[in-house]
Amino acid sequence: QVQLVESGGGLVQAGGSLRLSCAASGRTFSTYAMGWFRQAPGKEREFIAAINIRGDRTYYADSVKGRFTVSRDNAKNTMYLQMNSLKPEDTAVYYCAARLWVVGSSSDEYDYWGQGTQVTVSS
Numbered sequence: 001q002v003q004l005v006e007s008g009g010g011l012v013q014a015g016g017s018l019r020l021s022c023a024a025s026g027r028t029f030s031t032y033a034m035g036w037f038r039q040a041p042g043k044e045r046e047f048i049a050a051i052n053i054r055g056d057r058t059y060y061a062d063s064v065k066g067r068f069t070v071s072r073d074n075a076k077n078t079m080y081l082q083m084n085s086l087k088p089e090d091t092a093v094y095y096c097a098a099r100l101w102v103v104g105s106s107s108d109e110y111d112y113w114g115q116g117t118q119v120t121v122s123s
Contacts, residue, residue, distance in 0.1 A: 002026045002112050004096050009117030012086055016121070020081040022096030022114060029077040030054075033103040035110055036070060036081050038092035038119075045095070049081060050103045059103060064090075086121045094119050 003025040012018055022034065035050040049070040050059045058070050069082040079096060094117050097110035104110060 002029065002032055002098050004098060004112055004114035006094065006096050006114040006117040009094060009119045011120045011122065014086060014088055014121055014123050016086050017082070017084045018086065018119060020083065020094055020096075020117060020119075022079040022081075024077045024079070024098065026077070030074040031100060032098040032112075033101060034070075034072060034079045035097045035099075035104065036079075037095045037097060037107055038090075039095070039116075040092040043092075045107050047105045047107070048094070050105060051079065052103050053101060057103070059105060083119070086119075088121045088123045090119060091121050092119060093117065 005023045008020040036048040037045050038048055039045040048061050051070045051072050055072045067085045072079040096114045098112040099110045
């Protein structure tokens, strides 16, 4: 099992940047593919980005491609999401998630979730 804790959320003006972190417990972090999702009020949880176990392949939703960058440091058991050029429509609770071995793009494919961190982008 793995436990996940997100941090780094906050309030930022449109055009600004934030970096989210997802810290994982346990000694097997490198066996988990990781993903970022977000959920805005009244909307379904949506896929944002994912990264494979080695960190050499990344995947993005079209809505964030070119603005967000996912990365991981297996030595630190941590995944990151660098968010640039933020827009008000990026406002949501951001979640990190983990599943063994293979990257997924659907929330149903992930077995472990963090508690979420709020990101608010003001116009």
